[in-house]
Amino acid sequence: AFQRALLDRLNAIPGVDQATLCTNIPxxxxxxPTPFNVEGQPPVEPGHxxxxxxxxxxxxxxxxxxxxxxxxxxxxxxxxxxxxxxAIVNETFAQHFWPGQSxxxxxxxLRDKHTWIQITGVVGDVKLLGQFAAPQTPLQLYRPLIQSPxxxxxxxxxxxxxxxxLTKSVRSAVAAIDPDLPVAQPGxxxxxxxxxxxxxxxxxxxxxxxxxxxxxxxxxxxxxxISQLTMQRTRDIGVRIALGAxxxxxxxLILGGGVKLLxxxxxxxxxxxxxxxxxxxxxxxxxxxxxxxxxxxDLVVLAGSMLLAxxxxxxxxxxxxxxxxxRAE
Numbered sequence: 001a002f003q004r005a006l007l008d009r010l011n012a013i014p015g016v017d018q019a020t021l022c023t024n025i026p027x028x029x030x031x032x033p034t035p036f037n038v039e040g041q042p043p044v045e046p047g048h049x050x051x052x053x054x055x056x057x058x059x060x061x062x063x064x065x066x067x068x069x070x071x072x073x074x075x076x077x078x079x080x081x082x083x084x085x086x087a088i089v090n091e092t093f094a095q096h097f098w099p100g101q102s103x104x105x106x107x108x109x110l111r112d113k114h115t116w117i118q119i120t121g122v123v124g125d126v127k128l129l130g131q132f133a134a135p136q137t138p139l140q141l142y143r144p145l146i147q148s149p150x151x152x153x154x155x156x157x158x159x160x161x162x163x164x165x166l167t168k169s170v171r172s173a174v175a176a177i178d179p180d181l182p183v184a185q186p187g188x189x190x191x192x193x194x195x196x197x198x199x200x201x202x203x204x205x206x207x208x209x210x211x212x213x214x215x216x217x218x219x220x221x222x223x224x225x226i227s228q229l230t231m232q233r234t235r236d237i238g239v240r241i242a243l244g245a246x247x248x249x250x251x252x253l254i255l256g257g258g259v260k261l262l263x264x265x266x267x268x269x270x271x272x273x274x275x276x277x278x279x280x281x282x283x284x285x286x287x288x289x290x291x292x293x294x295x296x297x298d299l300v301v302l303a304g305s306m307l308l309a310x311x312x313x314x315x316x317x318x319x320x321x322x323x324x325x326x327r328a329e
Contacts, residue, residue, distance in 0.1 A: 002177060003145060006155075007058065009173035015161040018064040022057040023150040026065070026126045027193060031055040033136050035111040038097055049111060051137040052093070056148040062088075062123055064158050070094075072104045072121030075144045085147055088121040090140035108141075117143070129193050132284040155183070163187045215305060223309040226258055230313040237320050247318040254317055258310035262303060273298075 003021055010019035024031050033051035037044060044050075059075045061067075070091055079086070087108070094103035107116040126140060145153075157166060167186040174181050185192065194201075230237075237250060273295060280289060 003058065003149075005177050006173065009176065010155065010157065010170065013157075013166065013169045013173065015166065016157050016159050018060055018158040020058050020061045020064040020156045021145055021153050022055055022061055022156060023145070023148075023152070023154065024055050025154050025156060025189065026055075027129050027189060028196065030126070030128060030140060032141075034141075036141075037109050037111070039107040039109070039116060041097070046111075050139065052139040052141045053135065053137060054110070054141040054143065056143050056145040056150055058145050061142070061156070064156055065126075067126060068124040070122040070124060071102060072119070074121060079144050079146055081146050083147070085115055085117045086120045086144065087117045088123055088142040089119055090123055090125045090138075092125050093139045093141065094119075094122045096139065129189070163191070215301070219305045219309050222258065222261065222306060223312065225261075226254065226310050227313045227316075229257060230254055230317050233317075234320060237317050238323075241320060250318045251314045254314035255307070255310050258306050262306045265302070266299065 007019055007021065010016060013019075030053040032053045034054050035047075035049035036052050037049060057075075059077045059079070062069065062074055071094075072088070075086065075088070089103060097103070098106060103119050103122055105118065107118050109116050123142070125138070128135070155170060157170070159166060163186055167183075170186065171183045174183050187195075237253075240250065240253075277289060
């Protein structure tokens with residue numbers, strides 16, 4: 001009764017296109033994992049059952065979250081707690097246990113339940129927005145909230161209005177039914193995702209600052225090395241100029257040493273880059289890592305830093321007076 005009354009009030013809020021209730025929003029956590037058995041499958045020893053992510057939702061949950069229906073039907077709005085228990089599974093679930101055939105009409109039983117649950121629909125797989133590591137199980141199960149109530153509920157509204165414009169109306173709708181129930185953590189799904197990633201973003205910023213400082217130190221070190229090598233070759237450069245070497249020849253000579261150092265660094269760094277990418281992909285397969293554009297950007301930045309660090313000593317070398325260089329020897 002509370003669910004129906006709340007949904008009626010939420011849908012009546014101006015600017016709300018759809019309102020739904022669920023136990024978990026597919027952000028970081030869907031629910032479970034819960035062990036279960038499949039009717040008709042060979043018996044499985046306790047503790048070795050397959051696992052499924054499960055959530056309890058209202059009838060219009062899938063349309064509100066734009067989860068496509070692959071076969072069967074969504075939950076009927078007239079479903080009651082006394083009706084036979086039903087569930088909707090994701091496409092991966094259906095293909096895993098009934099490949100090449102329909103999952104509709106088959107039954108499963110959760111380990112903590114004594115009744116069989118009939119599958120009445122199949123929907124598309126839902127990828128959790130904040131899931132970086134591989135989920136413990138790709139199987140997903142949705143049960144009617146009316147048949148599987150939870151101790152807390154998530155309210156999901158689809159609207160073109162800003163969340164701040166709806167918060168007061170939502171709290172008023174809940175308070176009109178039960179003034180003792182709090183409404184916590186209002187906001188958009190994207191905002192909630194970004195707030196929960198604030199610590200990770202701080203780490204990324206610190207790594208970026210450390211990388212920039214490392215690049216700056218490396219550039220200064222490269223400048224010092226090339227300058228020292230240039231000073232040691234003052235006589236050689238003076239002789240070359242005296243014999244007719246042009247400025248561009250001297251520039252090529254000095255910059256060539258820097259290019260050799262750059263190539264050595266690339267040969268050493270490329271395996272490290274791909275090894276680190278492979279490690280992160282293995283540890284966090286759901287995380288969207290930058291593509292090869294990041295590697296290309298790194299090479300451009302490093303090459304630019306190298307050219308800048310080598311250009312100044314090379315430019316200074318082209319101004320060496322051959323008589324002064326020879327006299328110094």
